[in-house]
Amino acid sequence: MNVSAQTSTGYFHPRRIGHVNLYITEYEPSLWFYRDIVGLCDGWTRPAISGGFLNNGASHHDIGFIPWNSSVIRNKAEGPGLNHLAFELENEVDLVGGYERALAKGTKFQTTDHLIAYSIYSLDPHGFGIEIYADTGLSFADADFKKLKRASVGWTPNAAPPSAEHRYVREHRPRHDEKTLFHATKVTGAVIVSDDFDRARDYYTSVVGLTPVVEGDDFVVLGGSCGGRDVSIFRAKTGQKSLFHHMHFSVSDERDLEESIARAGAFGVVVEREINHRRRRGAVIKSPDGVRALMYVDRDPNHAGLAVLSAEEAVWLV
């Protein structure tokens, strides 16, 4: 069954996935991979804490990373992998309103003022972190940000009246840096394999507020109000544990992607899998920690037809 765009039924009304934050092992190889290979050529690096926040113009960061054994992390980690998925809201009104609705029903969040965004954090049913945020309008490149620069601090939602302004990036102009292998324009989604499928589906719709856009036999694709495929959840096979399967990044066009694939060897990068389907052209590469990134261009951007695919085929096409 295909489900067309519906109104969000969750506490929040996310526009889209804004970033993926990862626990890494080593700073320099991770910076090389996400900046020089994936192509997130802008952002803010913090060598002192081995952290990076990289973008290509769509947001303050599409990828964040920090060592999994750092003393400054929010949730204890057992190794590299997914820290959290973050969802961009329209404005602070949605953030504060959703926070209060959730709290009234017993769903608790940590709250943080990051200067660039107000954020609230929780855990999904698998224990993966979830961040829901509204931008403040400051960017890492902002003189105000540099002047104010400080560690993130606690935040009291509704201490001041929330702003109804839309402060996310309105005009995305990605850079094309010839020095990078791929040229990601932005992160567009995350794919999770779940051993608690029904609860996961319920969490991402009723708490986060994403909407089902494709329902297959063993998977569901959820999207925000921008019409993307932001989180896809696949039912784990018997005995299989929940895992972060991969994240995906759009690139500007197919010719650019072909050139990147052809040049991968010269960059010391192995393309683990190529997708050459009537729906999509893509290449799967792996971070130094083994996290998979699918770089892709859609030949058919419509959701129609995805629902009838097998899970094995759909996992690289959603």
Ligand SMILES: [Fe+2]
């Ligand atoms: Fe984050």
